[in-house]
Amino acid sequence: MMDFSEIVTLIVRSVETGSIYALVGLAMGIIYKASEVPNFAQGEMATFSTFIAFMVLTVHGAPFYVAFVVSLLFAYILGIAFEFLCVRRAKNPTILSMIILTIGLQMVLYGLSGWVFGTEQRAFRLPFSQFETVEIGGVVISHLGLATIIASFVLMCLIYWFLEHTKTGLAMRASQQNSMAARINGISSNRVVNLSFGISSIVGAIAAMLFAPIITLSPDLMWDPLLKGFAAAVLGGFASLPGIVFGGYILALIENLFGLWFSLEYKSVVAMGIIVLVLYIKPSGLFSKHYQRKV
Amino acid sequence: MSNNPFFTVDKISKSFGGLQALKELSFHVNKGEIYSVIGPNGAGKSTLFNCINGIYKPDTGSVKIQGQEITGLRPDQVAAHKISRTFQNIELFSNMTTMDNILLGRHMHMKTGVFSASAMLWKNSFSAKDETEHRRKVDEIIDFLDLQASRNKLVSQLPYGIQKIAELGRALATEPELLLLDEPAAGLTNEEREDLIFWIRDIRDELGITIILIEHNIQMVSEISDRIIAINFGKKLVEGTVQEVTNNPDVVRAYLGAD
Numbered sequence: 001m002m003d004f005s006e007i008v009t010l011i012v013r014s015v016e017t018g019s020i021y022a023l024v025g026l027a028m029g030i031i032y033k034a035s036e037v038p039n040f041a042q043g044e045m046a047t048f049s050t051f052i053a054f055m056v057l058t059v060h061g062a063p064f065y066v067a068f069v070v071s072l073l074f075a076y077i078l079g080i081a082f083e084f085l086c087v088r089r090a091k092n093p094t095i096l097s098m099i100i101l102t103i104g105l106q107m108v109l110y111g112l113s114g115w116v117f118g119t120e121q122r123a124f125r126l127p128f129s130q131f132e133t134v135e136i137g138g139v140v141i142s143h144l145g146l147a148t149i150i151a152s153f154v155l156m157c158l159i160y161w162f163l164e165h166t167k168t169g170l171a172m173r174a175s176q177q178n179s180m181a182a183r184i185n186g187i188s189s190n191r192v193v194n195l196s197f198g199i200s201s202i203v204g205a206i207a208a209m210l211f212a213p214i215i216t217l218s219p220d221l222m223w224d225p226l227l228k229g230f231a232a233a234v235l236g237g238f239a240s241l242p243g244i245v246f247g248g249y250i251l252a253l254i255e256n257l258f259g260l261w262f263s264l265e266y267k268s269v270v271a272m273g274i275i276v277l278v279l280y281i282k283p284s285g286l287f288s289k290h291y292q293r294k295v
Numbered sequence: 296m297s298n299n300p301f302f303t304v305d306k307i308s309k310s311f312g313g314l315q316a317l318k319e320l321s322f323h324v325n326k327g328e329i330y331s332v333i334g335p336n337g338a339g340k341s342t343l344f345n346c347i348n349g350i351y352k353p354d355t356g357s358v359k360i361q362g363q364e365i366t367g368l369r370p371d372q373v374a375a376h377k378i379s380r381t382f383q384n385i386e387l388f389s390n391m392t393t394m395d396n397i398l399l400g401r402h403m404h405m406k407t408g409v410f411s412a413s414a415m416l417w418k419n420s421f422s423a424k425d426e427t428e429h430r431r432k433v434d435e436i437i438d439f440l441d442l443q444a445s446r447n448k449l450v451s452q453l454p455y456g457i458q459k460i461a462e463l464g465r466a467l468a469t470e471p472e473l474l475l476l477d478e479p480a481a482g483l484t485n486e487e488r489e490d491l492i493f494w495i496r497d498i499r500d501e502l503g504i505t506i507i508l509i510e511h512n513i514q515m516v517s518e519i520s521d522r523i524i525a526i527n528f529g530k531k532l533v534e535g536t537v538q539e540v541t542n543n544p545d546v547v548r549a550y551l552g553a554d
Contacts, residue, residue: 167402167405170395170398170399170402171402173388173391174388174391174399174402177388177389177390177391178386178387178388178389180350180370180382180386181382181386181387181388181465182388182399183349183350183369183370183371183374184348184350184370184371184373184374184379184380184386185371185374185379185399185400185402185403185465185469186371186374186375186402186403186469187371187399187402188369188371189371190369
């Protein structure tokens with residue numbers, strides 16, 4: 001059996017990895033709620049933005065916060081440009097054709113980042129070390145891990161605040177619930193969808209920048225987190241943002257338990273298994289009610 | 296006044312594949328009128344509303360309010376021309392309260408964007424005053440429509456009749472000059488219908504809002520309309536006063552006779 005401190009450590013590790021899954025899931029969820037499209041280019045958009053940060057850091061030797069801001073700005077522009085130039089142009093779009101559109105962009109961005117930045121593995125460093133640790137209440141955690149947990153928590157609070165307490169956030173929620181009613185009340189659904197892509201891209205970029213130091217920066221950076229984030233979103237329910245966050249943490253916990261008790265090697269299979277299982281048992285996810293749009 | 300009517304629909308047509316829902320339909324509405332559109336099911340009444348407020352783009356023809364062309368604009372742009380509407384099948388934000396639904400009708404009038412949240416932190420800020428002002432307006436509407444008991448309930452939990460009134464409240468919150476009501480009395484009890492007639496009159500008399508009404512209940516239409524247009528198969532059958540239209544043999548055959 002595990003003793004108490006082992007259990008706490010396991011939970012903290014899960015929150016650490018789960019934060020990344022939750023952010024990637026949130027990024028997908030924000031777009032999904034606005035347009036009912038799971039954006040499979042999310043990972044590559046985030047990777048590309050992280051490459052921008054890397055370039056600003058290494059080539060131009062700028063301090064980290066400059067690179068961070070430039071990268072987020074780029075992410076935002078990438079998001080709104082993708083929506084404006086590709087998604088909106090689709091003629092008589094169906095959900096399937098939109099998904100294929102995002103997969104197309106994913107391939108373009110994947111190829112482009114390999115071509116522009118190279119396919120070699122690069123070390124991406126944040127000002128928080130992965131190897132220096134602090135001990136809080138008996139749990140040892142790396143600076144990077146702590147920064148990841150705190151940064152994601154702050155970001156989630158910001159998103160919540162934005163959606164609940166701002167005029168634009170209210171417009172976004174209204175548009176998600178009933179786009180027709182939102183439009184006749186003067187809310188432009190184009191603007192809402194556009195903004196959703198921008199915000200989502202920023203959230204994805206932050207997740208990628210927190211994740212990149214753990215492995216290395218290459219065009220493949222977000223392959224795995226995207227799958228996990230997608231699984232988290234399916235688990236928690238795409239239609240519920242808090243559900244997605246919990247889905248991320250729970251997925252990480254299940255993964256760690258699986259690694260501990262069964263096999264470390266096949267840990268990644270867990271996410272796939274969960275996607276399949278949830279789709280069998282409760283397709284709308286654990287935390288979201290299923291809305292039936294009336295015709 | 297007749298040279299420059301408040302609202303005109305000029306020869307609009309709309310077809311869906313082979314089905315022509317509207318055929319060169321024209322009419323005008325004067326300021327302060329209650330103008331009713333009647334016709335059998337499938338006559339094109341709701342299509343007409345959808346063409347006016349931008350959910351559909353008419354194939355040909357033009358729609359103007361106060362001389363300004365609004366044909367083919369998006370619904371949110373039409374809303375900016377002070378046209379609001381309700382739907383035959385209620386379109387509310389079902390996961391929000393009555394208060395929030397009506398508050399959303401104020402969206403266009405809210406000045407503060409991202410920073411309206413500061414209203415919670417600094418009570419005397421500009422945005423706090425703005426927010427308070429909007430909430431006061433919403434409460435006026437809630438009082439006007441007798442919705443006090445439903446104010447803080449989720450609209451999905453309200454009875455059908457109350458939901459229809461809440462939707463009317465949201466439409467009023469946008470401060471429209473033209474209000475399109477799509478079968479507001481359908482599904483209401485007799486008592487609720489009496490209230491509705493009373494409110495529609497008040498909306499016109501006290502708020503000065505021009506109203507176009509789609510309604511099946513011919514008794515209600517006769518009671519409150521200034522003028523009526525009867526349409527069938529997307530074309531105008533006859534237009535005129537209540538007397539002229541309800542006594543017209545074509546209307547009796549196409550519409551009243553079917554009852």
